[in-house]
Amino acid sequence: MTDVAETCVQENPVERYLRMDRIPHIWCPGCGIGTTVNCFARAIEQADVDLEKLAIVSGIGCTGRVAGYLNFDSFHTTHGRAIPFATGLKLANPDLKVVVYSGDGDLVAIGGNHFIHAARRNADLTVICVNNFNYAMTGGQAAPTTPLDAMGTTAPYGVCERPFNLPFLAKSCGAVYVARWTTYHVRQITKAMVEAMNKDGFSFVEIISPCPTLYERRNRLGSGLDRMKWFKENSVIKNGSDTRNIDIAYQQPIICGKFVDIDRPSLLEVTEAKIGDIRGKQRWADVSRRQKKSIEQTE
Amino acid sequence: MAGYDSGSIVGAHYLDGDHAASEGAIAAGCNFVAGYPITPSTEVVERLAWRFPITGGTFIQMEDEIASSIAIQGAVWGGAKAMTVSSGPGISLMMEHIGLAAMTEVPCVFVNVQRGGPSTGLPTLPAQADMMQARWGSHGDYEVIALAPSSPQECFDLLIHAFNLSEQYRVPVLFMMDESIGHMTERVVIPPSKQIKLVPRRFTKLGPGEYLPYRAGDDLVPEMTQAGVGHKVHITGLTHDEQGYPVMNADCQHQLVTRLVDKIRNNVDKIAFYHEDEIEGADVVVVTYGITSRVSMRAIRAARQEGLKVGHLRLVVVWPFIEEYIRSLAGKVKALVVPEINLGQMVLEVERCARGQCEVVLVSHAGGTVHNPQVIYDAIMEAGR
């Protein structure tokens, strides 16, 4: 082999955003979560984000460990509750850019109620969901994202339930930005993350990822590399697609793209518009006078 | 009479306990409340939803109590002073996050306006049956502080104290009201803000790189920071080292959990707060807390008129429990009488601490109303015979 000397003379660009004292990470060989972190590291450089004010909130699970590896103010909360934690963090300190980075089981099973409500109230959050089609940290149980008929340790005869179509869920609840990509689409993921972080309101990026140790092994879908090749060959990019038509079926093509990019006043904007002029007026007598005045004016 | 001062309504007011607690939160500098409607605590969040825009605070009605109990912790890391409010069923849902607040040492207040349980129980009627849940409700070893007010005035005063304790010890504080206190309307005097002593958050002065979020000094309480100031902290509910990083081994578990418990247990004398009435030389001491204190007073007065030497010990801080005090008291009296609106909770602590030195008498009540003073009187007379 006529190889050329390759030495680590230059820092990997992702490293400046990692807690290097915690690397190597716990993710399995071929796991896609690390790939999404690469994309995230590149996205925050391009997005309109003050890195001093960036906070990462994760729940529990494999993707939940992302917060622990990123060198920002980072919060590894309880199972399913990253979104309400992040909502409190953002409302208390609107200067922060708050990104929720978690897995499918965490965000849409146990955390599903928080997910739909954060989208409904258009909370100023960017939610990145790494969807590996199963509960990986606990050993490959079926999740609400596991495609019908796929195997999980708690679905030994195949899943009997229809899975969530996450972009449709997010859109129908009011998200202002919705995209889905697979870990094969690293450039597109990065762009989607940039766009999502630049939005006010609830933005959502779903990233389909291999879980070679559990989902692929149990379903005999090969290695992580096999899965990535499958993503490459079976992803159909349909930007602007109607999210009602992009359900994921077992080993059927996955429709990727940016599906929603709209503007709708965010929770903070609406709140400010409603009570901004009341805030700090310590006497409510003053408030009622103001309200009276504005009512008179409208009449 | 009434005036305004730093957002508080200063002067004498006619308020129920729920509203008094809301004003107490404002006076304590609380500026973030997440809540979910539940009888009989709803009036607290209703008032704060109305008052907070005026005082500069943020109120959000979350989708459930689970969300409320963790939104406040996000807010604390955003720099806010935060509180949530609920009643039994909601508090049960919040238990995991009381554990998270204990583990990650988040100063915050959980108000529990107790109602009859278990399950949906008696939404509109009082009980004191969540006392053990307050102490032991979340899994694992941890310590919290819990206070029990017995009047609307105390709902105001003690809620400020609850915030102060939470900041002092970086611990979740449970504020154990009950339906009868919450819905009892009385005179509440709100002092000017100058007269209210607040414990400020113990923010670190150390810079990035020097500051470790879980390195504690002699008092075992680490200094705080908040997101966005450059410390780049990692906060996790996993067992963690001084840096906040997860460490999965017995040594780290021992160090962390022991410190979390010791920072309260070693300071029981400082945290302790109780009222004594004619304890010296008493043959029978009635140990009470919350609304039951007030019901007991009538029984105690009647027993004293019969010539019995009856003392009254009213616990204001119920957790941590004043073990040493009760142990010593038990050696000096014939009996300790413990009336409570449950089938025996704090009486277990009293019995444990009395170590058989005296008789311990429970005057139980399944909830739905307060005791008839007669049954407390009868128990006192029986014990003093």
Place this chain on the structure above:
Amino acid sequence: MAKESATSVSSEEKSAGAPKKARGQVYILQERCKGCGYCVEFCPLGVLVMSSRFNAKGYHYPEVAHAEKCSGCDLCGMYCPDFSIHGARRPTKE
């Protein structure tokens, strides 16, 4: 970390010299690699191959087979789940 890089430098530094025409260069931390093969598979210019050798963890790691082809696009860096490889463009002026 420092140890990791040092190993990589001492064992690999043969100063064979990168071909002058290459627009980019790949940097590999072979000890951090877990052998998923994404970088080799998805390198658009076929710069990399999997080594037949093992690292200390027992994984095959990527090696540069065609350094002259590297454009420094960093796609390998974006794919690598273990942060063990990245590409960079060479400065245009020597």
